[in-house]
Amino acid sequence: MNKELDLELQDIFPDDTEIETLKNVPAPIQSKEVVVEEAEIIDITPTVAPSDAELERMAEEDFKYARKQVKDAIDATKHVLDEAEGFAAGSMDPEVLNSFSSLVKSVTDGSTKLLDLHSKLKAFKKKDKSDAPVDKSVTNNTLIVTTADMLKMVKKELNK
Numbered sequence: 383m384n385k386e387l388d389l390e391l392q393d394i395f396p397d398d399t400e401i402e403t404l405k406n407v408p409a410p411i412q413s414k415e416v417v418v419e420e421a422e423i424i425d426i427t428p429t430v431a432p433s434d435a436e437l438e439r440m441a442e443e444d445f446k447y448a449r450k451q452v453k454d455a456i457d458a459t460k461h462v463l464d465e466a467e468g469f470a471a472g473s474m475d476p477e478v479l480n481s482f483s484s485l486v487k488s489v490t491d492g493s494t495k496l497l498d499l500h501s502k503l504k505a506f507k508k509k510d511k512s513d514a515p516v517d518k519s520v521t522n523n524t525l526i527v528t529t530a531d532m533l534k535m536v537k538k539e540l541n542k
Contacts, residue, residue, distance in 0.1 A: 438507075445503045449496065456492040459485055 432440070463485045470482035527535070 441503070441506055445499060448499055452492055452496045452499065456489055456496070459489050459492065463489060 463482070466478075466482055466485060470478050473479075
């Protein structure tokens, strides 16, 4: 039984020759000093949401910008349309007529977008006015008393 234990221990622990080979293993590589550069400090303070007046001003600016872009696109397309009208009428080529009709459609779509911008701005302004501050606070009054105290309070109220 002792022999079996010795055999198992030999499997687990290295013998003297294995220990000698481990002594000959080179030392680990020495680590080099690492220099950390200074990092940029980033300000992470929370931003304040814009006020209602600021939001309205921004919406007005965006509306003016979008309106100008749509109008410029319509004007440019109308200019090309005026130039192409004579050519399309004289050509009677199906591809030319198809291109001309696409130009007419893009002018119409641009005009529709311009009207949509106006209705969206009107709805935005109306929404701002209807969003009056509403008090949404809830007050929960909790009274913790015994039934005897409750009866006393009721009798007191009835006697008044």
